[in-house]
Amino acid sequence: EAGVAQSPRYKIIEKRQSVAFWCNPISGHATLYWYQQILGQGPKLLIQFQNNGVVDDSQLPKDRFSAERLKGVDSTLKIQPAKLEDSAVYLCASSLGTGGLASYEQYFGPGTRLTVT
Amino acid sequence: GNSVTQMEGPVTLSEEAFLTINCTYTATGYPSLFWYVQYPGEGLQLLLKATKADDKGSNKGFEATYRKETTSFHLEKGSVQVSDSAVYFCALTGGSQGNLIFGKGTKLSVKP
Numbered sequence: 001e002a003g004v005a006q007s008p009r010y011k012i013i014e015k016r017q018s019v020a021f022w023c024n025p026i027s028g029h030a031t032l033y034w035y036q037q038i039l040g041q042g043p044k045l046l047i048q049f050q051n052n053g054v055v056d057d058s059q060l061p062k063d064r065f066s067a068e069r070l071k072g073v074d075s076t077l078k079i080q081p082a083k084l085e086d087s088a089v090y091l092c093a094s095s096l097g098t099g100g101l102a103s104y105e106q107y108f109g110p111g112t113r114l115t116v117t
Numbered sequence: 118g119n120s121v122t123q124m125e126g127p128v129t130l131s132e133e134a135f136l137t138i139n140c141t142y143t144a145t146g147y148p149s150l151f152w153y154v155q156y157p158g159e160g161l162q163l164l165l166k167a168t169k170a171d172d173k174g175s176n177k178g179f180e181a182t183y184r185k186e187t188t189s190f191h192l193e194k195g196s197v198q199v200s201d202s203a204v205y206f207c208a209l210t211g212g213s214q215g216n217l218i219f220g221k222g223t224k225l226s227v228k229p
Contacts, residue, residue: 004160033216042121042206042219043161056216091161095215104149104215108161 004109006092012115018080021112023092031097034077037089087116119144123207123220138192138223140207148209150190155204197227
């Protein structure tokens with residue numbers, strides 16, 4: 001079974017530029033998560049999708065971050081304009097999310113390491 | 118809201134030493150508890166989990182018991198190997214939709 005795919009793996013941009021990350025979840029997984037992991041900290045949830053609807057985006061900085069999940073499969077996360085403090089690893093995860101505790105088990109992609117200079 | 122506190126690292130051990138990484142939590146309701154591991158250059162992997170009080174999760178020689186009375190979920194291994202060198206994250210479910218709240222992580226280095 002293929003895992004969660006993310007691209008690019010690394011990205012370096014200057015502040016005020018824009019950047020986009022892509023995630024392809026495990027086939028059949030209804031729930032998709034984007035996390036931000038700043039160096040030395042644990043991942044923090046940015047946004048959670050159930051199919052193509054947003055379940056939780058309470059910690060997404062909506063003035064600069066946006067995300068979409070068209071057709072309930074792939075997802076993109078965009079930052080525009082980027083700030084220095086956005087330097088982090090952006091993790092995508094997916095889960096079955098169809099009900100019951102086991103369906104909430106999350107599988108993580110390798111992440112995209114963003115450096116903003 | 119729910120939160121996790123885990124011991125700060127880094128932790129450096131010799132091969133075959135006993136490992137304990139402390140994790141305590143604050144939560145309303147009855148969250149599920151997890152340990153995730155992140156090997157160098159790789160993504161997060163689920164190591165073990167427990168879904169109710171007194172449950173013991175185990176995998177690859179690691180164990181953790183869900184202790185409701187002490188709100189703890191300490192990770193233990195009797196004999197660590199060099200290949201266990203990684204960052205370990207304690208986590209719990211944050212709400213009804215299954216999102217996770219993570220601790221800051223503990224880096225473990227095992228020397229031969």
